[in-house]
Each structure stands twice: as structure tokens, then as C-alpha cells.
Amino acid sequence: xxxxxxxxxxxxxxxxxxxxxxxxxxxxxxxxxxxLFPFGVxxxxxxxxxxxxxxxxVAALLSTLLSLxxxxxxDHADGTLEQLLLTPEPAALWVTAKIAAHWIVTGLPLVVxxxxxxxxxxxxxxxxxxxxxxxALGTPxxxxxxxxxxxxxxxxxxxxxxxxxxxxxxxxxxxxxxxxAVDAFLGGVGATAHLLLLGGGLxxxxxxxxxxxxxxxxxxxx
Amino acid sequence: xxxxSWSAFWDMGGSALYVWGSYAVTAACVAVELLLLFRRxxxxxxxxxxxxxxxxxxxxxxGGNEEKT
Amino acid sequence: MRDLNEKDLRxxxxxxxxxxxxxxxxxxxxxxxxxxxxxxxxxxxxxVGFFVAPTDFQQGEVYRVIFIHVPAAWMSMFxxxxxxxxxxxxxxxxxxxxxxxxxxxxxxGAMFCFVALWTGALWGxxxxxxxxxxxxxxxxxxxxxxxxxxxxxxxxxxxxxxxxDRAGAILALVGAVNVPIIYFSVQWWNTLHQGASVSxxxxxxxxxxxxxxxxxMALAAWAYTFATAFWRVRSLILERERHTDWVGAELxxxxxx
Numbered sequence: 030x031x032x033x034x035x036x037x038x039x040x041x042x043x044x045x046x047x048x049x050x051x052x053x054x055x056x057x058x059x060x061x062x063x064x065l066f067p068f069g070v071x072x073x074x075x076x077x078x079x080x081x082x083x084x085x086x087v088a089a090l091l092s093t094l095l096s097l098x099x100x101x102x103x104d105h106a107d108g109t110l111e112q113l114l115l116t117p118e119p120a121a122l123w124v125t126a127k128i129a130a131h132w133i134v135t136g137l138p139l140v141v142x143x144x145x146x147x148x149x150x151x152x153x154x155x156x157x158x159x160x161x162x163x164x165a166l167g168t169p170x171x172x173x174x175x176x177x178x179x180x181x182x183x184x185x186x187x188x189x190x191x192x193x194x195x196x197x198x199x200x201x202x203x204x205x206x207x208x209x210a211v212d213a214f215l216g217g218v219g220a221t222a223h224l225l226l227l228g229g230g231l232x233x234x235x236x237x238x239x240x241x242x243x244x245x246x247x248x249x250x251x
Numbered sequence: 252x253x254x255x256s257w258s259a260f261w262d263m264g265g266s267a268l269y270v271w272g273s274y275a276v277t278a279a280c281v282a283v284e285l286l287l288l289f290r291r292x293x294x295x296x297x298x299x300x301x302x303x304x305x306x307x308x309x310x311x312x313x314g315g316n317e318e319k320t
Numbered sequence: 321m322r323d324l325n326e327k328d329l330r331x332x333x334x335x336x337x338x339x340x341x342x343x344x345x346x347x348x349x350x351x352x353x354x355x356x357x358x359x360x361x362x363x364x365x366x367x368v369g370f371f372v373a374p375t376d377f378q379q380g381e382v383y384r385v386i387f388i389h390v391p392a393a394w395m396s397m398f399x400x401x402x403x404x405x406x407x408x409x410x411x412x413x414x415x416x417x418x419x420x421x422x423x424x425x426x427x428x429g430a431m432f433c434f435v436a437l438w439t440g441a442l443w444g445x446x447x448x449x450x451x452x453x454x455x456x457x458x459x460x461x462x463x464x465x466x467x468x469x470x471x472x473x474x475x476x477x478x479x480x481x482x483x484x485d486r487a488g489a490i491l492a493l494v495g496a497v498n499v500p501i502i503y504f505s506v507q508w509w510n511t512l513h514q515g516a517s518v519s520x521x522x523x524x525x526x527x528x529x530x531x532x533x534x535x536x537m538a539l540a541a542w543a544y545t546f547a548t549a550f551w552r553v554r555s556l557i558l559e560r561e562r563h564t565d566w567v568g569a570e571l572x573x574x575x576x577x
Contacts (some may be wrong), residue, residue: 156414177494181487182551185477195491202505209509230501235506241494248486260370264381268447273385273439277392280431281544288548292555299562308563310513 030122035248037113037123041130055096056138062088063146074151081150082160082211088203089139092172094193096135097179100127101246105183111250116158120243128176130238136168157225159214166227167207173231173238174199180245203230238240327569338415339509340557341566347357351550357526365536386530391538392432394458395465397499399429401577403471404496407489409549417553419485420560422492423475430468457509462555467495478573479562483568 045052066084067077104110113123143164144157152160178196182188210223263270369387376383403422408549410418440458441451450459469490478484561567 051484091438109514144381154420177490180493181474182477187477191473191477194466196474198502199468201463202498202501204452205509236408241490245487248483251483263384266380266382268386269382269442269446273388273442276438277388277435279361280435283509284428284431284548288551289556292551292558293556295573296574299558299567299576303562303571306499308568 030118032200033118034106034114034122034126037126037218038130042133045130045134051099052134052138053176055135056142056151058095059088059092059139059142060146062091063149072075077150078152081147082150082156083208084150085143085160086164086167086208089136089143089168090171090200090204092139092198093136093168093175094196095170096131097175097192097196098173098189099135100131100176100179105250110246114247114250121244122237124176124239124246125235125244128172128242130174131202132169132172135182138166141167153215156215159220160211162224163207163210163220163227166224166231167203170203170227170231170234171200172205173234173242177238177245180249181243183246183249204229226227324364332573334489338413338417340417340420340561341564342520343417344554344557344570347550347554351413351513351547351554354547354550355362358547361540361543365533365540366537368529373526373533379447382443383530386441387442389436389443390534392436392543393461394438394538395541395545396429396433396436396461398542399425400464400467400492400499400543401496403429404492407492408479411493416425416482416485417557419489420553420556421549423485423488424549424556426468426472426475427552428548429470430465432541432545433442433461433465433468436528437465454510456503456507459506459510460499463506464499465500471495489492 063084067082070076070080091216101110104113114120116123140161144161147157147160175192175196178192178199179194182192205221206226210220210227213223214220261267261271322491334405339345365387369384372386375381403425406418406422408427410422437458440461444455444458445451471488474491475488478487479523497535558567558570562571
């Protein structure tokens with residue numbers, strides 16, 4: 030079973046590497062969106078510092094949404110998805126591998142870039158660790174939940190926007206606890222509770238989302 | 252009846268806009284929903300009937316080609 | 321497609337109502353009754369709300385919005401749970417009528433959700449000064465509306481009815497699991513940012529008459545939902561089962577009216 034997981038993971042990572050421009054676009058979008066906010070709200074440092082963590086989180090959320098179409102579209106188009114569904118391996122297993130590969134390629138760069146971008150907002154240095162950790166825990170949850178939405182909307186016209194509508198309400202708790210972690214840390218309350226909740230959410234999503242995703246894929250493909 | 256007069260009732264202690272605004276919008280929503288519901292039903296029935304008459308399922312085209320309107 | 325024959329219909333188990341053909345006339349007979357009950361209960365509830373319930377000590381007359389706001393909010397959540405229930409039944413038992421019921425309920429649930437938001441805003445303006453406050457309950461209600469709209473959008477976007485039913489069912493279940501999570505997280509977020517002061521649904525300490533009015537309106541809303549869901553599912557049944565003989569006969573009957 031582990032070899033199936035590793036095989037799918039390795040395949041998806043290889044494919045992503047070959048099309049790495051696609052991946053960099055997600056990161057570029059993240060940076061651009063973050064940089065838009067000062068133009069919208071004004072460059073006053075105190076204000077930017079206050080909204081910084083929230084802005085980074087929302088931008089990460091939107092970038093994740095935009096990149097979700099890559100998750101199943103290519104495999105659906107060339108028939109690989111049906112083949113994968115026909116294998117005796119439990120679908121939840123290789124679905125998790127695909128989502129993991131997707132996160133490594135699109136989510137992880139955001140986590141790495143975020144502390145650097147946070148400096149643009151003059152977010153306090155000591156909060157950068159919490160920010161990075163909150164994103165590291167949160168972006169996989171976003172990928173897992175988003176995968177379910179991507180599977181449900183597979184191949185539909187107007188799928189991207191529909192996907193956003195479906196998935197954004199589910200993203201709100203992640204956003205609340207993720208951005209809230211940084212605010213709590215800066216407010217002196219400590220981010221432990223938030224981060225623990227995010228961690229719990231990640232475990233829950235890991236346990237449940239692949240099954241929902243696999244079920245949705247079967248429905249979409251049959 | 253606890254209202255001194257009908258005008259006091261309509262006035263709702265000054266919050267007429269909010270109270271009657273709420274009830275009016277609710278009544279409108281219910282009316283619109285029911286309207287859409289019944290319109291959908293008659294349109295569906297009409298459309299399906301037309302489709303059935305044009306291409307009867309599993310039956311040979313019997314009785315000539317006149318379409319009843 | 322073979323219609324049910326007398327032998328099938330004579331069976332006594334409840335499962336026979338899972339057949340669209342059996343359920344169609346049943347729904348048709350009950351829906352008008354539910355609608356009538358809803359109308360009567362609504363009149364009673366409004367009478368109690370406006371002519372029996374006293375003026376509130378703190379909020380004056382504007383509190384009377386609760387006779388719509390609270391029942392609408394309750395129903396919007398209850399209908400979503402019922403939708404999730406029928407979705408689960410459909411996925412487990414593979415009965416298409418269950419999926420059709422879920423789809424028939426969604427627009428009414430969304431309507432109640434919208435009404436709850438609108439009346440909440442109109443209640444908020446005179447009491448709290450702004451049309452919108454990011455109160456935990458109102459914000460959760462807003463997200464619930466998005467869940468409803470997402471369900472309706474997804475089921476309408478998929479042309480194949482079987483895929484639409486099942487995809488919608490999965491979405492409804494995922495949403496149902498998330499509703500408590502969303503509610504909890506929004507409440508957490510709200511208390512941290514605003515302190516405990518803002519809570520639109522702190523209804524005035526309930527005089528019995530106020531509670532009675534609210535309950536009557538809630539029951540009216542419940543009956544109304546039954547009526548609209550039954551009527552809507554009848555249209556869905558006609559659409560889905562359009563290739564059967566019994567639907568053909570029914571369509572002819574409707575066409576000749």
C-alpha cells in the first residue's frame with residue numbers, strides 16, 4: 030500500500046516539476062495579491078501591520094483556490110483518473126498522495142514565502158514563526174477541502190468559480206484560526222489554542238477528506 | 252387590543268420601517284417562491300408534454316403526424 | 321421503463337413510498353393541506369405577535385421582528401439538516417426520490433436563510449446602530465446561505481441527473497459536518513474581536529406570549545416548508561420520470577386542463 034502512495038506521489042511531483050512554470054504562477058499570484066492591499070488601504074504602517082496576517086492568509090487562500098484546478102484536470106483529460114479508480118488500491122490512498130503532491134508544489138512555496146512578504150507589512154519579527162506555522166498547518170487543510178470541491182466540480186463549465194463558491198464557506202474556520210493565531214500571539218494570549226485547533230483540523234481533514242474526495246471522483250467519472 | 256389607534260399600530264413606536272420592512276420582504280419572498288414554483292410546474296408540464304408528443308418513448312409514431320395543440 | 325403494477329402497489333411496507341410513482345399523488349394530496357395549515361398558523365402567530373404580546377421594556381416595538389427572524393433562522397438550519405439526512409439516505413439506500421427531496425428542499429431553506437439575514441439586519445439597525453454586525457449568529461447565517469447557494473449551483477450545473485444528485489448529496493453532507501465547526505469558529509472569532517456585548521439574538525426576556533407567537537410562526541414555517549417541498553418534488557418527479565407511461569398519462573391530464 031505504501032508503494033502505491035509513493036508511486037503516485039512521485040509521479041505527480043515529477044509531472045509538476047516538468048510543468049513548473051504553472052507552479053510558479055501560483056506563487057506569483059500570491060505575491061501580487063499581497064502587494065495589492067497597500068494600494069487599496071493606504072500605506073500607513075500601523076494599519077498595514079494590523080491587517081498583515083489577515084491579508085497573507087486571505088491571499089494564501091485565494092492562491093490555493095486558483096491552483097486547485099490542476100489537481101485532477103490533467104488526469105481526467107487523459108484518462109489516468111479512470112485508470113486509477115479501477116485499481117484495487119483504496120482510492121483514498123492515492124487521492125491523499127495526489128493532494129500531498131499538490132500541496133508540496135503549490136502550498137509549501139506559499140508557506141516559505143509568507144514570512145518574507147510579512148516583512149512588507151512590518152509584522153513583528155517574533156510573530157513570523159507563528160504565522161509560518163499557522164500557514165504550514167492551514168494550507169494542507171485548504172488543499173484537502175479544496176480537493177473535495179475540485180472532485181465535485183470536475184469537468185463542469187464554469188467550474189473554477191463554482192469551486193470557489195462551494196469551498197469558501199468551508200475555508201472560513203481555517204482562516205479564522207489561522208489568522209487569529211498570529212493576532213492572539215501578538216495580543217499576549219498565546220497562539221497555542223489556535224495552533225492546536227488547526228492541527229486537530231488537519232488530522233480531521235486528513236482522515237475524512239480523501240474519502241469524500243474519492244467518492245466524488247467516482248461520481249464524476251462514472 | 253393594546254394599540255391606542257390604528258395609526259399607532261402602523262407606526263410601531265417609530266420603528267415602522269424596520270418592522271414593516273421585515274414583514275414586507277418576507278411576504279414578498281414567500282410570494283415570489285410560490286410564484287416561481289407554480290410557474291416552473293406548468294412550464295415543465297407543458298414542455299414535457301410537447302416533447303412526448305413529438306417523440307413518444309418506445310412507441311411507433313401512431314395515428315398520423317398531426318400535432319394537437 | 322416498467323411502471324409499478326397492482327402487485328407492487330399493494331405491498332404494505334413504507335418502502336413503497338420511495339417510488340416516485342407512489343409518492344407523487346400522496347404529495348399532491350397533502351401539499352394543499354400543509355399550505356392551509358401554514359396559513360392558519362401564520363395568521364394565529366401574527367395575531368399573537370402583534371395584538372397579544374406586549375411592548376418590550378427595552379426594545380419597544382421593533383422587537384416584533386423576532387416573530388419572523390427567529391423562526392426563519394431555525395428553519396434555515398433545520399431544513400439544511402433534513403437535506404443532509406435525505407442525501408445520506410439516498411447515498412446509502414440508492415433511492416432517487418431521497419435525492420429529489422433534498423433538491424426540493426434547498427430553495428425554501430435558502431429563502432428562509434435570506435429572510436433571517438434581512439430581518440436580522442433590519443432589527444440590528446435600530447438596536448445596534450448599523451445594518452450589519454459581524455455577530456456570531458448572523459455571520460454563521462451568512463455562511464449557511466453560501467452553503468445553500470453552493471448546493472443549488474452545483475446541482476443545477478451538472479446536467480446528468482444521477483451525477484448531480486450524488487455530487488449534491490456529498491456536498492450537503494460535507495456542509496452539514498462543517499456547520500457546527502463553522503458556528504464554533506465564528507463564535508470564537510466574534511467574542512475575541514468584539515467582546516461579549518454584541519448579540520443580536522439576545523431576544524428580550526421572553527414573555528410567554530412572545531414565545532407563543534414565535535412558536536406559532538415556527539410551526540407555520542415548518543408546514544410551509546412541507547407544502548413547498550412537496551409541490552417542488554412533484555415537478556422534479558415529472559421531469560425525472562418523463563419516460564414512463566404514468567407520467568405520460570399525468571401530462572396529458574394536465575395538458576387538457
